[in-house]
Amino acid sequence: MDVIYVLWLRQLKRYWRSRGRVIGALGQPLLFLLALGFGFGPVFRKAGQGDYIQFLAPGVIGMTILFAAVFSGIELIWDRQFGFMKEVLVAPVPRLTIMFGRTLGGATTALIQGFIVFVICLLAGFRLTHFEQVPLAILFMSLIALMFTALGTAIASVMSDFQGFQLVINFLVMPMFFLSGALFPLMNLPKLLDILATIDPLSYGVDGIRAAFVGVAHFGVRVDLAALFLLSALLLGVGSYLFSRIEL
Amino acid sequence: MIRVQNLVKNFGEIQAVRGISFEVQRGEIFAFLGPNGAGKTTTIKMLTTLLRPTSGVIELDGLDPTVHQHQVRSRFGIVFQDPSLDSELTAYENMELHATLYKVPRGVRAARIEKLLTLFELWDRRNDLVKQFSGGMRRRLEIARGLLHTPKILFLDEPTLGLDPQTRNQLWSHIQKLNEAEGVTVFLTTHYMEEAERVAHRIAIIDHGRIIAQGSPAELKQQTEAETLEQAFLKLTGFSIREESASSLDQMRAFAKMWQRRR
Numbered sequence: 001m002d003v004i005y006v007l008w009l010r011q012l013k014r015y016w017r018s019r020g021r022v023i024g025a026l027g028q029p030l031l032f033l034l035a036l037g038f039g040f041g042p043v044f045r046k047a048g049q050g051d052y053i054q055f056l057a058p059g060v061i062g063m064t065i066l067f068a069a070v071f072s073g074i075e076l077i078w079d080r081q082f083g084f085m086k087e088v089l090v091a092p093v094p095r096l097t098i099m100f101g102r103t104l105g106g107a108t109t110a111l112i113q114g115f116i117v118f119v120i121c122l123l124a125g126f127r128l129t130h131f132e133q134v135p136l137a138i139l140f141m142s143l144i145a146l147m148f149t150a151l152g153t154a155i156a157s158v159m160s161d162f163q164g165f166q167l168v169i170n171f172l173v174m175p176m177f178f179l180s181g182a183l184f185p186l187m188n189l190p191k192l193l194d195i196l197a198t199i200d201p202l203s204y205g206v207d208g209i210r211a212a213f214v215g216v217a218h219f220g221v222r223v224d225l226a227a228l229f230l231l232s233a234l235l236l237g238v239g240s241y242l243f244s245r246i247e248l
Numbered sequence: 249m250i251r252v253q254n255l256v257k258n259f260g261e262i263q264a265v266r267g268i269s270f271e272v273q274r275g276e277i278f279a280f281l282g283p284n285g286a287g288k289t290t291t292i293k294m295l296t297t298l299l300r301p302t303s304g305v306i307e308l309d310g311l312d313p314t315v316h317q318h319q320v321r322s323r324f325g326i327v328f329q330d331p332s333l334d335s336e337l338t339a340y341e342n343m344e345l346h347a348t349l350y351k352v353p354r355g356v357r358a359a360r361i362e363k364l365l366t367l368f369e370l371w372d373r374r375n376d377l378v379k380q381f382s383g384g385m386r387r388r389l390e391i392a393r394g395l396l397h398t399p400k401i402l403f404l405d406e407p408t409l410g411l412d413p414q415t416r417n418q419l420w421s422h423i424q425k426l427n428e429a430e431g432v433t434v435f436l437t438t439h440y441m442e443e444a445e446r447v448a449h450r451i452a453i454i455d456h457g458r459i460i461a462q463g464s465p466a467e468l469k470q471q472t473e474a475e476t477l478e479q480a481f482l483k484l485t486g487f488s489i490r491e492e493s494a495s496s497l498d499q500m501r502a503f504a505k506m507w508q509r510r511r
Contacts (some may be wrong), residue, residue, distance in 0.1 A: 006348045014336040017377075082495065082504050084334035087393075090296055090326055091349035092318040161500060199304045 003093050007101025007110065011072070012103035015109040029064045029117045033057070033124055036183065049185065057121040059182025065114040065144045070105030070173050071090040073152015073239075075160055087248060095224055095244040103153060103239065110138070114141050129214050135229075137212035138219070143228040144205035150232070151240040157242035176202045186218045201231050249274045249401060249433045250295065255304035257290050264290045266303065266339035266457035272450075274400075277427055277434040279448035281441070281481060284490045287457045288437045289329065292405050294436070309400055310402055315425035322350060325394030330501065331386060339370055339389050342378060343396060350397035351385040362394040367423060381471040388422070395426065402426075408443060418427070421445050427466065439476035451477075455485045 013023065016051065037053045037060075044052035079085040088098050128134070131200050157170055179193065181201035208224035211217035217224070250272040259267040264444040265287045271280040293299040295306060297313045297320055306313055333342055343361045346352075354359065365371040368388040376388060387407055393404055404423070408416040424447055426432055438444055443463045444451055453461045453468070461468055461484050465477050474480035477484050 002348055006345055010334065010337065010341075010345060014334070014343070017336050020355075081500060082330050082332075084332060086328055086330070086332040087346070088349060090298060090321060091346075092321040092351075094348055161497070247300075248295065 003097050003132055005222070008105040010154045011102070011105030011109055011214040016111065016139065022116075025068065025113065025174065026116065028067070028119070029060045030120065032063065033117075033121065035058050037124065051125075053125050054214055055185070055210070055216075057124075057126040057204050058213055059112050059116075059180070060121065061117050061141065062144060062180065062202055062206040062209055063177050065110045065141055065185075065205075066115040066148050066173065066177060068110035069145050070152040070155075070168075071105060072109060072161075073103075073107075073149045073154070074156045074159075074165065074168070075078065076102075076153055076156035077162060080248065082244065089246065089248060092245065096240055096245075099153065099240045099243045101144065103236070106149040106152070108248035109143065110145040110149060111141055114145070129210065133212040133215075137209050140205055140224070140228065142213060143232055145159075145210075146201065147201060147205075147228065147232040147235050150235040153213035154235065154239040155244050157239070157246050163199040176200050179203070180206050181218060182206045201227070204228050204231075249278070249309060250278075250336060250435065251305075251307040252291075252295075255291070255294065255306060256302045257287075257294060257299065258302045260275060263457055264299075265294070268454065268459045270491050271434060272435060274433055275427070275431045276449045277360065277424075277436070277447050279444040279451045280437045280454065281444055281451060281509070282437075282454035283484065283485055286454045286485075286490075286494070288454060290452070292326075292435075292437065296324060296403055297321055303419045321398055322429055323472040324395060324403055325397065325399035326403040327387070327390045327407050328395050329405040329481040330504070331389060331390070333386055333393075336377065337377050338377055339365065342389065343393055346393045346396050352397050360396060360398075364395055366498065367426075368392040384411050384419070387411060387415070387419060391422070395432070398430075399432070401435060403510045406437055406439065408438060408440060416443065423447065424437060441476070441481055445477040446464070453481060453484055460484055481483075 033056065037056050041052040044050070044055070049055065073171070076085060083167040086135065091161040175196075179196045181197055181198050182202070186194070186197050186203065204219060207217055207219050208221060208228065211221045211224065219227070253269045254267045255265055255269070256263070256267050268291065280291065290299065294301045295308065295313065297317050300314060307322050309323050311320050311323070331476055334345070337345070338398050340361065343365065344357070346359045347361065347475060362371065363435070365374055368391065370385065370389055370392065373381070373385070378389065381389065389405070391407070399421070411419070420443060423434060427434055436448070446463060449464070450464055451468060461471065463471070468480045469477060472480040472483045474483055
């Protein structure tokens with residue numbers, strides 16, 4: 001317990017001390033919010049779908065958490081050769097404990113990043129329609145953070161260098177974002193796109209956040225929750241297994 | 249303190265370590281020398297529970313690292329070839345984290361951290377972030393940290409790589425002092441033969457995964473009729489340069505160096 005706590009605290013301290021990087025990481029969501037939010041706003045309205053910022057904001061929040069979480073997981077590649085993880089991996093501490101401390105830490109920082117973007121969304125004109133459901137939204141955000149930190153850790157556990165990094169970003173993380181319904185409604189899609197969106201874990205996260213904040217859902221809150229809990233458990237399991245097998 | 253018998257490690261087709269045997273006595277400073285790719289780091293990794301041997305027996309303080317992993321881990325301290333500090337934390341925070349990981353009793357933590365940081369002349373800088381430290385200071389901090397849980401054995405994998413002569417000299421003085429005062433057994437590797445000659449009580453030379461000579465520095469020089477340990481080493485291992493193909497790890501190392509210089 002002690003160990004989980006200090007590993008978690010360590011990542012929070014690191015996060016707090018690297019404010020420059022935090023601000024840098026806000027660039028991308030900001031760009032999406034401004035360029036797409038205001039750029040596509042008129043078209044979206046003409047199509048009879050209402051205010052695009054209302055639709056887009058939950059997607060951008062989801063995206064922020066996705067990227068922050070995967071990156072904090074993937075940091076492990078560097079950290080286990082040139083960083084602190086090596087020291088932790090030879091300590092008399094069970095691997096599972098380390099995995100949990102690290103994942104919780106990474107997920108927490110990703111969640112904070114998501115909150116910052118949430119506040120920016122509010123400044124950009126995003127309005128909540130269901131205030132009482134904010135805790136539900138936080139639950140969804142936490143689940144996304146946890147799930148994708150575990151995914152990042154799992155990937156980093158089997159990758160020995162950054163050669164495959166670009167592959168992971170372009171063929172896994174980016175598609176997960178673009179096909180998740182973060183940018184467009186998942187209605188009347190071509191069959192292939194529909195299937196891809198249905199198997200995309202982020203779809204359920206974005207749908208859940210959207211349902212909680214503005215009361216619009218595609219899959220429904222129950223399906224979203226069930227899918228996210230299941231996927232989080234699965235990815236945590238796979239991540240822990242792969243993490244426990246790391247040899248330096 | 250360390251006993252190794254017929255230790256073998258294969259990576260697929262490649263035989264990295266081919267049946268080595270040696271013993272290190274309690275309180276001894278033991279140097280493990282060899283050219284690049286001879287099997288030094290692989291051996292250290294097996295001794296420190298980071299790699300499973302293909303076959304052979306290892307005993308650390310009477311325990312088998314593959315069976316009693318955690319007990320063995322709490323008995324040694326290690327300084328890796330590559331840095332393993334958290335550079336976004338302060339020196340003191342790094343020490344505290346280590347104390348938690350190794351379950352150093354709360355009552356003695358603060359006192360022991362102060363003692364070690366003072367010994368390694370880092371107490372005044374305890375609240376500075378490690379990323380502001382020079383290479384020598386980082387190394388000292390890593391050694392201080394490795395000693396925090398009062399290990400019986402200290403593993404040092406090329407601890408002086410990239411340090412200037414002054415820092416190297418000071419580092420070895422510290423280690424010798426510790427070895428004499430606390431009786432810590434030291435197992436080290438280095439490419440600087442004069443360092444091994446100066447500090448090591450006994451030396452083993454490994455090449456192509458086999459131990460080709462063992463003994464005190466004087467014995468090794470006598471055996472090979474050499475003036476210095478460096479000459480003895482070259483006579484034993486030959487003059488040809490071992491070309492290793494650059495691995496992805498080397499690329500990352502080069503990048504890490506570049507990155508550090510820029511900061």
